[in-house]
Amino acid sequence: MxxxxxxxxxxxxxxxxxxxxxxxxxxxxxxxxxxxxxxxxxxNSSATEEMVVEKLATFGIDTTPDHVLTSASATAKYIAREKQGATCYIIGEKGLHEACEKVGLKESTLDVDFVVMGIDREISYEKLKTAALHVRDGATFISTNKDAAIPTEEGLLPGNGSLTSVVSVSTGVAPIFVGxxxxxxxxxxxxxxxxxxxxxxxxxxxxxxxxxxxxxxxxxxxxxxxxxxxxxxxxxxxxxxxxxxxxxxxxxxxxxxxx
Structure with a gap:
């Protein structure tokens, strides 16, 4: 075919x-x-589309951001379709924060509609605690992907699925996975x-x-x-x-x- x-x-x-x-x-x-x-x-939820394009260029692959879909962008667009202008508590890195901002989602630590989790290499107990409390209060729980481990030059390291499981086990609430x-x-x-x-x-x-x-x-x-x-x-x-x-x-x- x-x-x-x-x-x-x-x-x-x-x-x-x-x-x-x-x-x-x-x-x-x-x-x-x-x-x-x-x-x-x-x-990948940590990188923006522009960052992905830059990385591909180092391997001789020339493309543009409109040819890239990250789990961060897919997550942000999914939430925006569910509730335009929704308020979110976000655990993640640059790619996820920027993706949510692009579609008009609002970040907050109070009275949130969604808890959104992506890979965060500066994760802390405080972040996990805040996420768990919001989920227990009824916020919809979204995770960019369920990857338990991610391959690196050092070996397999904890992925976003591992971080997500902390909040899920703590609250008894299974997230909606996007990736x-x-x-x-x-x-x-x-x-x-x-x-x-x-x-x-x-x-x-x-x-x-x-x-x-x-x-x-x-x-x-x-x-x-x-x-x-x-x-x-x-x-x-x-x-x-x-x-x-x-x-x-x-x-x-x-x-x-x-x-």
């Missing part, structure tokens, strides 16, 4: 930590040359790309986030073996949840499916 658009993961698909991945730049250039729309979809593999971020990505789900391919390296996100959104998926998951990881999953395609890398996709 010839797809009219692509949703594309970043870490493990476009780059691995601080190293480029072979075929990634060529794949994006092929899409651009053929005027095929694409959106980068990332669970992959949940459908909320995928629906927002489809709105951005402006195509029907049957026309779009989800591309990623991580079965449990990228591929399941596509499966949950009823989209075809391509799992590339350049990052987290292997063929063995998906050998025993149900047929309906298997990747549509598995390729060694994006060079293989260009040569076999786009030539």
């Amino acid at each position: 010839s797809y009219k658009g692509y949703l594309i993961d970043l870490d493990g698909t476009m780059y691995r930590g601080k190293a480029p991945i072979d075929g990634a730049s060529a794949f994006i250039k092929t899409l651009q040359e053929r005027h095929i729309p694409y959106v980068f979809v990332t669970n 992959k593999p949940e459908p909320i971020i995928m629906e927002e990505a489809l709105r951005m790309i402006g195509l029907d789900r049957e026309e779009v391919l989800m591309v990623g390296d991580n079965y449990t986030t990228d591929i399941l996100a596509g499966v949950h959104a009823r989209m075809d998926t391509l799992m590339v073996l350049t990052g987290f998951s292997s063929r063995e990881d998906v050998a025993d999953v149900p047929k309906a949840e298997k990747p549509t395609y598995i390729m060694d890398d994006l060079y293989s996709w260009i040569e076999e499916k786009m030539s």
Whole structure:
């Protein structure tokens, strides 16, 4: 099948930590040359779209902020649709704070409509306490993603899912998760790309986030073996949840499916 658009993961698909991945730049250039729309979809909530673009440029991938959807932006847009001008208590970094501000959400520590949690590497007991109290008072609990651990050069470190679990366990309230593999971020990505789900391919390296996100959104998926998951990881999953395609890398996709 010839797809009219692509949703594309970043870490493990476009780059691995601080190293480029072979075929990634060529794949994006092929899409651009053929005027095929694409959106980068990332669970990263700490970075702004502009920061993501700057990082991609260091790997020879030239793009623009309107081709990037972070879990922070997807979260902010979801909340704005639920309640325009909502008041939020936000735990997170620059990407999340700016995303909420862009859509007109108001930050406060008092009388909030939503508690919003993203990765925060300056997390404190005081922040967690305030979040828990608001959730107990009835604020809707939103989390940008459920990633329990995030890969770094130091190894796997606690992710936003781990931080979110503190408030969830304390209050007994399960949050609404936005990022992959949940459908909320995928629906927002489809709105951005402006195509029907049957026309779009989800591309990623991580079965449990990228591929399941596509499966949950009823989209075809391509799992590339350049990052987290292997063929063995998906050998025993149900047929309906298997990747549509598995390729060694994006060079293989260009040569076999786009030539």
